[in-house]
Amino acid sequence: MAITLFDPWRSKLCTCPRKYSLNPYTGCSYSCVYCYITSYIPRGFEARLKKNLLKQVKRDIAKLDPRIPVTISNSSDPYQPLERDYRQTRACLELLKDFNFGVEIITKGDLVVRDADLLAEMRAAVAMTITTLDEGIAVKLEPFAPSPERRLRALQRLAERGIPVACRIDPIIPEINDDVSVLVKELADIGVTHVTSSTFKPRPDSWRRFSKAFPESAAKLKELYFEKGERIQNSYYLPGEVRFKLMKRVRDACDKHGITFATCREGFRLNTARSCDGTHLLRSSYPGNA
Numbered sequence: 001m002a003i004t005l006f007d008p009w010r011s012k013l014c015t016c017p018r019k020y021s022l023n024p025y026t027g028c029s030y031s032c033v034y035c036y037i038t039s040y041i042p043r044g045f046e047a048r049l050k051k052n053l054l055k056q057v058k059r060d061i062a063k064l065d066p067r068i069p070v071t072i073s074n075s076s077d078p079y080q081p082l083e084r085d086y087r088q089t090r091a092c093l094e095l096l097k098d099f100n101f102g103v104e105i106i107t108k109g110d111l112v113v114r115d116a117d118l119l120a121e122m123r124a125a126v127a128m129t130i131t132t133l134d135e136g137i138a139v140k141l142e143p144f145a146p147s148p149e150r151r152l153r154a155l156q157r158l159a160e161r162g163i164p165v166a167c168r169i170d171p172i173i174p175e176i177n178d179d180v181s182v183l184v185k186e187l188a189d190i191g192v193t194h195v196t197s198s199t200f201k202p203r204p205d206s207w208r209r210f211s212k213a214f215p216e217s218a219a220k221l222k223e224l225y226f227e228k229g230e231r232i233q234n235s236y237y238l239p240g241e242v243r244f245k246l247m248k249r250v251r252d253a254c255d256k257h258g259i260t261f262a263t264c265r266e267g268f269r270l271n272t273a274r275s276c277d278g279t280h281l282l283r284s285s286y287p288g289n290a
């Protein structure tokens with residue numbers, strides 16, 4: 001199947017509502033240092049097309065429940081460079097629209113603005129991941145993704161079209177990007193109404209990449225992660241009190257600017273939104289069918 005129920009390794013910390021997951025591509029060329037897909041997708045940073053994707057999506061859609069939203073994507077970026085030429089994400093959206101599915105896009109690609117016409121006619125929301133406004137840090141963290149400025153402008157243009165927009169400030173890494181006050185203010189100014197955030201939870205391969213990109217920070221954080229922190233499933237977590245402080249800081253910034261806040265797989269009661277993932281932003285009916 002191309003569309004499956006979202007199941008983040010049956011994590012007890014996951015508070016996501018029931019939703020489907022669709023990845024129009026296998027792998028992701030944005031190659032983020034902190035990405036976890038390389039732990040379960042072979043050649044994870046070599047993006048490629050899926051054979052017979054649209055045929056499979058069509059088959060799946062006919063069997064699935066349109067009351068349950070579809071998130072695109074959780075293990076690849078739907079607006080990475082391949083999409084410019086192959087338009088697989090757009091083709092999936094067109095199919096989902098025909099069947100009245102709600103859709104939440106999760107991306108770092110400003111190419112999403114190309115599909116604003118379609119998204120404005122759907123029960124759709126866009127969550128853009130922006131981890132920092134510092135271009136120097138961003139290029140080390142997310143080497144091939146569009147710059148934070150391009151992502152902000154994309155969110156702004158979507159918001160201007162009436163499309164609900166959220167931001168994932170995810171992951172937060174101590175000392176690297178843990179001061180989000182200016183970012184949150186900018187988000188509020190352009191019409192973002194919800195933020196989802198979470199701390200960096202490395203796996204062995206993402207830790208290796210992180211250590212190479214930020215050797216001094218990695219040396220400082222090593223003890224916190226691997227001696228004082230805990231291992232949950234295949235990921236390493238910072239100690240609970242450190243994670244709480246980091247998340248509280250993001251929430252305080254959101255409170256200050258009237259943006260709802262939720263954590264992702266942290267286990268804290270800090271959420272101020274009806275959903276952790278932003279799916280509460282989806283309209284209850286299709287535009288024009290109210």
Ligand code: SF4
Binds near residue numbers: 035
């Ligand atoms: S955009 Fe997402 S899926 Fe792609 S490399 Fe970055 S974290 Fe991984």
